[in-house]
Amino acid sequence: MDFRTLRAFVEVVRQGGFSQAARTVFATQSTVSKAVKQLEEEIGAPLLDRVGHRSLLTPMGEVVYRRGVKLLADRDDLIAELDEIRGLKRGLLKLGLPPVGSAMLFAPLFAEYRRRYPGIEVRLAEHGSDQLQESLRAGEIDFGGILLPAAPEFEALEVGSEPLVALLPAMHPLAARPSLAMGDLQETPFILFDRGFTLNRIILETARRAGFEPDVVARSSQIDFMVQLVATGLGVAFLPRLIAAQRRTPAVREVLLDEPGSEWTMAMVWRRGAFLSEAAQAWLALVREVHGRA
Template identity: 30%
Template sequence: MRTVLDSRQLLAFSTVARRGSFTLAAKDLYLTQSAVSHAMKALEEELGCRLLDRVGKRVLVTQAGEQFLRHSEKILREMELARTGLDTLTNWGHGRLRVGASTTACQYILPTVLREFKQSFPKCVIKIAPGDHGDQLELLRSNQIDLAIMLEPVGHTEFTFVPLFEDELRFLVAPLHPWAQAGRVDREALAEETLIMYNKTSYTFRLVSEYFRDEKMALVNFIELGSMEAIKELVKIGLGAGVISPWIARAELQSGALVSFALGKRKLKRNWGVVHLRGRRLPLGEETFVGLCRTVTERFGE
């Protein structure tokens, strides 16, 4: 297997060919003439052909050298472009941000965060990958996203979890619902109530199912939807009791369009945060994004 050519030797060769002198090339490269001569000798030995001829005090490029010079200068230009690209990436406002988020986070968290983020990083390329809990973890593992706004991935030690807020899942009903009229949840009639819940394949549905099982509460009649807005609308028309966190329905609860009740004596709480692969050092843009997530969600758990 042939060894990879040394970029320093390519630069030295290109400079000697352009200047026609070992002395002038050494001056341009801040090297000794001996160092440049040794570099050319090593390069010619590696390639197995003569690249330069000395004619008196002049240095001429051989036919093989002319052909190799075209390739060398192309390689050096590509290396310079690569360096320039990296320099641009580190400039304020440039770079990329790949974020994963659940449908709920996409709708209620990301818009405000991204609006603030774009003001600080106007030229940053942003990619959003929506998906549920398991999807986000797989995207992180495969390096398809950098960060994910999601519920805490309990038991997954390969990730770092940066906490944002804690919320509680509760029953939400319309003002004319019997529970709202009575001011309490009728536990005896709970099995007959239609519950309107988030997607059956979601992590949240699993949490609610486990809670009901542990509390010896029946989960028999339910409607599953993939949109929190749709859940709220069905609850408003009295089709059943939704299982939602209050921060998702803050406006409806404040206006009285919906009424909230605890699921039971034991609260069902969840931890939201930003997740990334453990050991990754977050660049400035990602650190800024996490900070904005904290600011935007600081009152969500209230």
């Protein structure tokens, strides 16, 4: 059903005649008459009973008028809503962020995005990089903050890179050194993040390149808890240098991990070729504006 013919018919009923309806829809009386006739032919029944200069609704016409008013109102609402989304007055952005590094890298971006687009709803999910990649594949999120390297099916925009530091108890024999190799920690128990955190994979692969399988004594998703475990002398944990600097405590020392390929490199990642809504495109533009390299 053509909305143009439906609009003409509804206005004939509303305005009480063809000439009045023609002025409302900015058309000639002949055009309005043809539109109503076309609608009647499409439905296969007369909608107006023309009595002299008056036009009365037939039973079919009453149904079409009642439903038509609602259809036209819904259409107008749809167009208005789409215009709001195009104008970024409304919309939804689905972000997946990691527990490690989000405060440092993404909180300022998030705050600026909310300032620019207060009408956009931002839905956050917090997981490790492995789980975030699965969420991207499933279309559950638009973007994920993920440690590189990411799978080839994704596009990535780097947002930060930091060397790793080993967090050691202050009394550990290696705690006073400016840097160390992974092999130096072969006899020290490891405190790792929960499974699903890509940072674990970087640490374990680095240890295996050094020729050993570490003794993992604890796993946690809470950075502060891991730092406290180190402070008690339980073992060594690993964090990006800038994040470790935010959690300094006298009982723990930070020692640079001098191992090629062990850097913590975070990127904003999305599915290659995926449809990006207006809200998602605005987020990506902001990330590019702030970090400026793809």
